[in-house]
Every structure is written in structure tokens, then in C-alpha cells.
Amino acid sequence: MPGVLADGATSEECLKATYRALELSVATLLELGQRPPTPHWKRERTAQINIRLTPEEKLVLEEAGRQRGFKGVSDFVRSSALQVAERP
Numbered sequence: 001m002p003g004v005l006a007d008g009a010t011s012e013e014c015l016k017a018t019y020r021a022l023e024l025s026v027a028t029l030l031e032l033g034q035r036p037p038t039p040h041w042k043r044e045r046t047a048q049i050n051i052r053l054t055p056e057e058k059l060v061l062e063e064a065g066r067q068r069g070f071k072g073v074s075d076f077v078r079s080s081a082l083q084v085a086e087r088p
Contacts, residue, residue: 001025001037051077 006021008014026036053061058073065076 001022004018004021004025006014006017008017029036061077062073065073068076070076070079
């Protein structure tokens with residue numbers, strides 16, 4: 001959820017603190033009569049863009065996506081582009 005941050009001395013403590021921060025954020029939204037945002041993975045994707053690549057570029061992106069566990073090059077390109085676009 002955007003804007004929710006936490007830390008901890010260990011990765012386990014950080015994870016617990018993050019879950020607690022998320023719980024508090026959702027509780028606050030509900031108390032204010034608001035709804036938490038829908039997770040990105042639950043939103044229906046209806047818009048489409050097209051990009052042109054060389055065959056070599058396509059192979060590079062397909063391999064990079066596979067190495068990172070993506071099912072296809074489109075999901076990899078989408079995820080990578082959104083990470084770059086959302087950086088301040």
C-alpha cells in the first residue's frame with residue numbers, strides 16, 4: 001500500500017513491523033469511511049500499448065523476464081516500466 005513504511009533490526013522484525021503498519025493503515029482508512037486501494041494484481045488490465053523492438057532486444061527482455069520468474073515478456077516489461085515510472 002502506498003506510503004506504508006516500517007523497519008526493524010532484523011528482516012523478521014521488519015516484516016512484522018510492516019504487517020502491523022499495514023494493519024494500522026487499513027484500520028485508519030476504514031475508520032475514516034474510506035476503502036483501502038485495490039491491489040494492482042486484482043485490477044483488470046484493459047488498456048494496451050505497443051512497442052517495437054529488434055529481435056535481439058526481444059530475446060534479451062524475454063531472458064531477463066524468465067530469470068526473474070515472469071510468465072511472459074509483457075509482464076516483465078510492465079513491471080520494469082512501472083518501477084522506473086514510480087520512482088521520485
